[in-house]
Amino acid sequence: MRVGILALLQESNTFISGKTSLKHFQQDVLLTGEDIRQHFEQAPHEIGGFFQGLKKAGIEAVPIFAARAYPNGIIEASTFDLLVKQMMEGLEAAGSLDGILAAPHGATVAENHPDADGFWLGKVRDFIGLDKPLIATLDLHANLSRAMVDSTNALIAYRSNPHLDQLETGLRAADLMARTLSGSIYPCQAAAFPSLAINIQNQNTNEYPLSSFYAQINAASNGPDVISHSTLLGFPYADVAEMGSSAIVVTDDQPEQAQEMAWAIERKFLTEKDEFEPEFISVEAAIEEIVANPETRFTLLDMGDNVGGGSPADSSILLHALHDKKIANSFVCLFDPVAVKTASSVMIGEHVDLSIGAHTDEQHGTPLECNVKLLSLHDGKFSESKARHGGFTNFDQGPTAIVKCSSGCTVMLTSKRIPPFSLAQLTSCDLDPSNFRVFIAKGVIAPQAAYRDVCDRFIQVNTPGATCADMTQLDFKNRRRPMFPFEK
Numbered sequence: 070m071r072v073g074i075l076a077l078l079q080e081s082n083t084f085i086s087g088k089t090s091l092k093h094f095q096q097d098v099l100l101t102g103e104d105i106r107q108h109f110e111q112a113p114h115e116i117g118g119f120f121q122g123l124k125k126a127g128i129e130a131v132p133i134f135a136a137r138a139y140p141n142g143i144i145e146a147s148t149f150d151l152l153v154k155q156m157m158e159g160l161e162a163a164g165s166l167d168g169i170l171a172a173p174h175g176a177t178v179a180e181n182h183p184d185a186d187g188f189w190l191g192k193v194r195d196f197i198g199l200d201k202p203l204i205a206t207l208d209l210h211a212n213l214s215r216a217m218v219d220s221t222n223a224l225i226a227y228r229s230n231p232h233l234d235q236l237e238t239g240l241r242a243a244d245l246m247a248r249t250l251s252g253s254i255y256p257c258q259a260a261a262f263p264s265l266a267i268n269i270q271n272q273n274t275n276e277y278p279l280s281s282f283y284a285q286i287n288a289a290s291n292g293p294d295v296i297s298h299s300t301l302l303g304f305p306y307a308d309v310a311e312m313g314s315s316a317i318v319v320t321d322d323q324p325e326q327a328q329e330m331a332w333a334i335e336r337k338f339l340t341e342k343d344e345f346e347p348e349f350i351s352v353e354a355a356i357e358e359i360v361a362n363p364e365t366r367f368t369l370l371d372m373g374d375n376v377g378g379g380s381p382a383d384s385s386i387l388l389h390a391l392h393d394k395k396i397a398n399s400f401v402c403l404f405d406p407v408a409v410k411t412a413s414s415v416m417i418g419e420h421v422d423l424s425i426g427a428h429t430d431e432q433h434g435t436p437l438e439c440n441v442k443l444l445s446l447h448d449g450k451f452s453e454s455k456a457r458h459g460g461f462t463n464f465d466q467g468p469t470a471i472v473k474c475s476s477g478c479t480v481m482l483t484s485k486r487i488p489p490f491s492l493a494q495l496t497s498c499d500l501d502p503s504n505f506r507v508f509i510a511k512g513v514i515a516p517q518a519a520y521r522d523v524c525d526r527f528i529q530v531n532t533p534g535a536t537c538a539d540m541t542q543l544d545f546k547n548r549r550r551p552m553f554p555f556e557k
């Protein structure tokens with residue numbers, strides 16, 4: 070038995086002006102053939118799970134195509150066409166296959182195909198025909214479409230946010246493939262699409278309301294013929310028809326049972342919808358908490374500049390707030406290639422005037438004009454060995470400068486945009502996280518997997534920006550209507 074492996078992963082924010090191009094994939098992952106095995110086989114990622122699970126089942130894994138880029142704007146049409154062309158050429162060249170394991174993200178938007186995942190899964194289905202199983206994994210933030218469901222035999226989503234079960238999700242998909250190929254099960258799936266968008270602030274699966282919500286669904290969604298059930302949270306920063314929460318149930322040849330269970334999850338979502346409405350915390354309130362609790366170590370989560378949601382990574386709003394209050398022993402990482410260059414022009418230990426951050430657009434504050442001391446310079450490459458959100462293992466943030474402001478804030482300036490998913494980002498630059506009392510992490514849930522080890526409290530701060538917490542402020546044109554919380 071031979072099973073092909075395909076992956077095309079990117080979370081696309083349609084509310085930012087920048088687009089994702091080929092270079093963004095080249096900066097992270099753009100691989101074919103055996104290079105995919107080398108990159109992912111041991112990674113805490115669903116593709117690692119595909120390899121490991123197929124091996125365990127004695128099935129040959131045939132890596133064909135894998136592309137991944139960090140969350141950003143929509144994918145340019147020419148780039149998306151090229152990626153799909155490469156994928157399909159790889160599929161044609163792969164020889165006879167018994168099935169396909171695929172890893173779409175589920176919230177990918179291309180300029181020419183708003184439902185990018187549904188489009189390429191449909192192409193793969195057309196190519197392999199109806200008789201061969203196509204089983205795919207999904208990010209918990211997938212905006213599920215009918216096309217994704219119709220193109221696949223089974224879809225299995227992560228169950229945790231921060232995403233720490235990606236390897237396990239890939240293993241489950243590979244096991245399902247093995248059982249399908251052996252003829253011991255016949256997977257069929259059904260989905261439901263509740264008209265509900267869940268605020269990103271309440272998408273932590275370890276906390277109320279989702280922790281109890283998931284526990285109740287797990288208890289209710291069992292039965293001898295249930296193979297898998299997935300409750301997807303959706304990605305609200307995408308103005309597409311499929312934006313929102315959803316449910317997928319896979320049964321062993323019991324289509325009606327699958328549909329009934331998916332509808333039951335939909336009913337539960339709609340009954341409990343008010344529980345998902347967050348209370349926002351202002352920048353001023355967050356700073357007051359920090360000042361009032363000098364012994365407590367905080368991570369401020371910058372919701373408006375959520376890099377894992379596609380934002381520019383250079384908002385200066387929280388930095389200004391800490392700087393103004395002279396909160397010493399604080400840390401922030403900002404994308405600012407110009408400041409890196411300027412800082413690199415002086416000797417270590419010397420001072421230099423910098424204009425820090427807020428260069429991408431007008432939504433993310435104003436640059437902090439500051440005389441800083443250059444502490445160190447680095448190549449910006451680091452790796453993470455533990456399972457962290459996104460399953461990323463190798464990072465490259467480009468040439469990096471560490472500077473200290475007169476207020477005592479330590480600022481890491483990077484030449485490439487990078488989400489704060491790993492503390493190796495600090496330790497690789499000779500920074501000891503235990504020396505800081507306040508961190509700014511540009512994210513909402515995802516950074517918590519890394520930062521929970523070094524702080525006592527997280528505060529999700531309602532900062533303005535491309536990923537602002539209050540999604541009712543975003544100008545949607547294509548989402549379903551009515552939909553909670555936009556229409557009450």
Ligand SMILES: [Zn+2]
Pocket residue numbers: 208209210232
């Ligand atoms: Zn996600």
